Amino acid sequence: MKAHVITIGDEILIGQTLNTNAAYIGEKLSNLQIDLTSTSVVGDNETAILDDLKRTFNSNDLVIITGGLGPTHDDVTRKCIVKFFETELVKNEDVLEDIRKLFKQRGRDVTKINEDQANVPKIAKIIRNGRGTAPGVWIEKDKKVFVAMPGVPYEMKSMMDDFVVPKLQSKMDGIKSVKKIKNLLTTGIPESHLYERLGNLDELLQDAKLAFLPNQFGVKLRITVHGDSEEEVGNRLTEIEQRIRSLVGRYIYGKDDETLEDVVARLLIDRGLSLSVAESCTGGLICHRLTNIAGSSSYFERGLVSYSNGAKVELLEVDEDMMHEFGAVSLEVARQMANGVKAASGTDLGISVTGIMGPTGATEDKPVGLVFIGICDDKMCTAKEFHFGDDRLLNKDRTSQAALEMLRRNLLGIPYDE
Numbered sequence: 001m002k003a004h005v006i007t008i009g010d011e012i013l014i015g016q017t018l019n020t021n022a023a024y025i026g027e028k029l030s031n032l033q034i035d036l037t038s039t040s041v042v043g044d045n046e047t048a049i050l051d052d053l054k055r056t057f058n059s060n061d062l063v064i065i066t067g068g069l070g071p072t073h074d075d076v077t078r079k080c081i082v083k084f085f086e087t088e089l090v091k092n093e094d095v096l097e098d099i100r101k102l103f104k105q106r107g108r109d110v111t112k113i114n115e116d117q118a119n120v121p122k123i124a125k126i127i128r129n130g131r132g133t134a135p136g137v138w139i140e141k142d143k144k145v146f147v148a149m150p151g152v153p154y155e156m157k158s159m160m161d162d163f164v165v166p167k168l169q170s171k172m173d174g175i176k177s178v179k180k181i182k183n184l185l186t187t188g189i190p191e192s193h194l195y196e197r198l199g200n201l202d203e204l205l206q207d208a209k210l211a212f213l214p215n216q217f218g219v220k221l222r223i224t225v226h227g228d229s230e231e232e233v234g235n236r237l238t239e240i241e242q243r244i245r246s247l248v249g250r251y252i253y254g255k256d257d258e259t260l261e262d263v264v265a266r267l268l269i270d271r272g273l274s275l276s277v278a279e280s281c282t283g284g285l286i287c288h289r290l291t292n293i294a295g296s297s298s299y300f301e302r303g304l305v306s307y308s309n310g311a312k313v314e315l316l317e318v319d320e321d322m323m324h325e326f327g328a329v330s331l332e333v334a335r336q337m338a339n340g341v342k343a344a345s346g347t348d349l350g351i352s353v354t355g356i357m358g359p360t361g362a363t364e365d366k367p368v369g370l371v372f373i374g375i376c377d378d379k380m381c382t383a384k385e386f387h388f389g390d391d392r393l394l395n396k397d398r399t400s401q402a403a404l405e406m407l408r409r410n411l412l413g414i415p416y417d418e
Contacts, residue, residue, distance in 0.1 A: 001172065003029055004056040005039045006049075008067030008077050009151055013043045021066045021156055028160055032168050033179040034062065044074040053084050061144055062168070067151030069134040071113045081121050081148060085139060089119040092126055095135045102133060127163045131155045138167065145171075178233045179226050182241060185258060186251040187218030187405050188416075194219055197248050204243055208236065216397045217260070218251075250414050253405065260404045261289045267411040268299035275407070277303040278316055278341035278352040280328070281371065285400045286353065301345045306337065316340030316352075329354050331372050334383035338374030349410070350376045352383075353403050357392045369395055373403050375410055384416060 005025050011017040022039045029036050037060065042048045049068070057063050068077030082089060096118035103110045117133050120126055127136030129150065136149040136159045147164055149156045186194060191214045198204060205223075213220040223240055227233035245252060254263050268275060277286050277300075287303030290296055304315050309328050312318040318336045326332045334354050342350025355371030362368045368390045374383040384406065388398045409416045 001034045001061045002059075003034050003036050003062040003064065004060045005036065006052055006056065006063065006065045007039065007041045007151070008044065008049060008065060009041075010043045010074075012041050012067070020153055021151065024153070024157060025064055025066070025160060028165055029062075029168075030181060032165065032172055033177070034168065034172065044068060044076055046076045046080055049077065049080045050084060053080065057084075057144060057146065063144070063146050064164075065146075065148040066156050069117075069136075069148060069150050071117055071133065077148060078121070081124075081137065081139075081146075085121065085123060085141065085146075087121045087123045090122045092118050092120045092135070094128065095120060095126060098128055098130070098135070099133050127159045129155055129159065131158050136163070138164070177226065178228065178230055179224065180233045180237050181225075182223045182237055183256045184221040184223070184241065184244060184252050185218060185254045185256075185260075186221060186248065187253055187260065187401055189219070189248070189251045191219045194221070194248060194251070198244065199247070205240060206236075208240055210240075216394050217401045218253075250409075253408055259289075259292075260401060260408065261293055264404050264408050264411070265290070265293040265296060265299065267408065269295070271411065273299060273349060273411075274301050274345075274347040275299055275349045275351070276301045276341045276345035276347040278337040278350065279303065279305050280307055280312070280337070280353060281355040281357050282353050282396050282399050282403075283307065285396050286351070286403050289400055289404065301347045302341075304341055304344075312337060312340075316344070327366065329356055329366055329370060329372060331374075331383045331385060334372035334374035335376070335381050336374075338376040338383070339381045342376045348377060349407070350374075351403055351407055353399050355386075355395070355399060357395045357399075358390050359392060371395070371399050371402070373399070373406055375406050377410065 005022050007019050007022050012019050019041060026036045040052055042052050065077060068075045096115060099114055099118060100110050114133050120135060121137055124137035124139050127138055129135050132150055132152055132155040134150040139146040149159045191212050201210060209224040211222040213222055223237060225233050225237045253260050279286055284305050290300050306312045306315050309323060313320050316337050317340045318333055322332055334352050337352035337354060338350040352374040353371060356362055356366055356368050358368035369388040371386040371388060372383050386402055388395045406416055
């Protein structure tokens with residue numbers, strides 16, 4: 001099955017909003033073994049939308065649109081659907097009830113413009129929206145499938161996961177060819193070093209595909225295997241994964257949609273350990289990531305943002321003379337910060353970060369991107385030096401990732417020697 005995704009919206013076309021919807025849909029389609037051949041972005045213009053619909057619907061088995069289903073004058077997607085499929089709008093009582101219920105929950109009166117969103121294309125199967133007012137639509141015509149969903153990401157994702165994916169899966173069940181994808185998530189090693197360590201890729205993969213997908217948190221290794229049966233493809237995928245793990249296993253922290261904080265949370269819970277965090281340069285980002293996980297209160301005791309030197313001395317009992325001697329950004333201070341937060345909170349583990357995020361604050365000896373991360377448990381207290389780039393926000397992300405990776409390795413007993 002060939003597919004195309006159209007994203008509607010002037011804000012995406014001019015770069016004000018990132019097109020995360022297309023990326024999310026693309027991943028879901030790939031998991032279903034549906035070939036996403038292309039994507040397009042179209043502004044809130046009726047003629048442009050209709051032209052793109054004509055072009056893409058003729059050359060694909062599946063077309064998915066997101067955006068332009070809202071209640072305001074610039075939301076023209078619904079009108080385009082009616083024209084393109086030569087149908088009409090009819091009131092759907094289920095959708096109207098959904099809208100009224102949502103407004104009641106929010107303590108607001110339903111307006112006429114919102115009630116009009118219950119007018120849907122007559123030929124469509126409705127995708128009900130539990131998180132907003134605009135319903136989605138599913139239309140089958142000429143052995144092709146057309147889907148339209150709101151552009152609000154959390155509304156689109158809910159419809160995609162709960163309705164669209166299961167419907168598409170049922171259509172793909174009769175197709176014999178099998179494709180499986182697994183993502184192995186690495187951190188703490190550059191893309192080029194990963195490539196070198198994996199050696200001869202033809203020998204490693206044996207007709208499978210491997211993509212290197214770097215971001216600020218690490219490198220995703222995407223393995224794709226095709227075959228004639230679920231069993232054959234599953235066995236080959238497992239074999240390739242095992243080969244990769246034998247070569248770079250210490251850098252692999254998770255797979256598919258996992259985050260490093262997911263992995264760390266499981267390890268802490270499984271071991272019944274508690275954690276406290278002292279942050280300087282990251283300003284609370286590590287604590288934010290740790291507490292994104294449901295149930296984090298079972299392992300996360302406290303976090304201190306000790307941004308100033310005075311806060312480090314007062315809250316973490318960092319030695320003032322030592323800070324004058326080595327500087328606030330140093331191995332010595334990172335160790336004392338980790339030890340200080342552990343002692344103050346009475347937790348099993350303490351981690352700390354101190355560094356220069358940029359673009360200012362650097363000296364001849366301490367450049368932008370220099371970071372020290374400390375970690376203390378009941379047996380040792382140590383710190384490690386890192387060198388990141390010159391982008392402030394990227395440095396914060398990379399520092400938080402490195403701190404969580406040091407914690408993961410500590411919990412698993414994996415040396416952090418590079």
